[in-house]
Amino acid sequence: MSASLLDRIVVVLDHPKDVVNIAAVMRAMMNMGLSTLRLVRPDEFDPYRIEGIAHRSGPLIESTTIVDTLAEAVEDCVFVVGTTARARTANRNYVRPRPLAAEMLERAAEGPVALVFGREDRGLTNEGLDLCHRVAIIPTHAEYSSLNLAQAFLVLAYELHLAAVEGGEALPEGRRADRPATLGELEGMYEALQNGLGRIDFFKGTRRADAVVRTLRTVLSRADLDRRESKLIQAIGFEIGNYMDRHQVQADRRPVPGPEGRDHDGSSA
Structure with missing residues (x-):
């Protein structure tokens, strides 16, 4: 896998309500090498507040696209992945984050791939999920299954970054790392x-x-x-x-x- 494929991952937040969550997602995007963000009618978009929370996010703020509908946000994507905290009654193609990350990068070689998150208080609507090829569910403890938007995004962004750099980024070694003992x-x-x-x-x-x-x-x-x-x-x-x-x-x-x-x-x- 190549880290350059991360440039083809499009992060989409559908009707986000809290500017703090937008900033947290931007911070995680910078941490994990993602650079394309689209917002569907956010309740608030304040660049000054965002940059105060997500330091050095100016270039990402400037490149962020705001659109009116989720369909518009993903219309150029060859593969769309939604997220949900739990399986719905309707049949969906549910998948865990780790195998999904590899599939997303494979599809990114063909064109833009969208990773979509719904509104913080209700998630993606069924109509939004209808636009998705896959739906990611992050396994959590049964009594505390709900993750906030920033947490859920970071889990999936980490898996994408890990899959993109697999085998290509060595772990740091100690200052006095030596050859193996004979x-x-x-x-x-x-x-x-x-x-x-x-x-x-x-x-x-x-x-x-x-x-x-x-x-x-x-x-x-x-x-x-x-x-x-x-x-x-x-x-x-x-x-x-x-x-x-x-x-x-x-x-x-x-x-x-x-x-x-x-x-x-x-x-x-």
């Missing part, structure tokens, strides 16, 4: 851990050394350690041993009390 480095790490744990008598009773180390191998192998991480864990094992050595030296240097509370050098304890 088998030799991992074996050195396990050996240091085993020796260190042995020095503090960790292996006693039912804690057999081979069983404990095998469990550590299982846990740490799931982490896919890099070289730096394996060296850090190896150093923990070494430091346990070093600490025990220092402790033993200090213990050897302490005077040993002699008979009647006197040290071996004859002084009082």
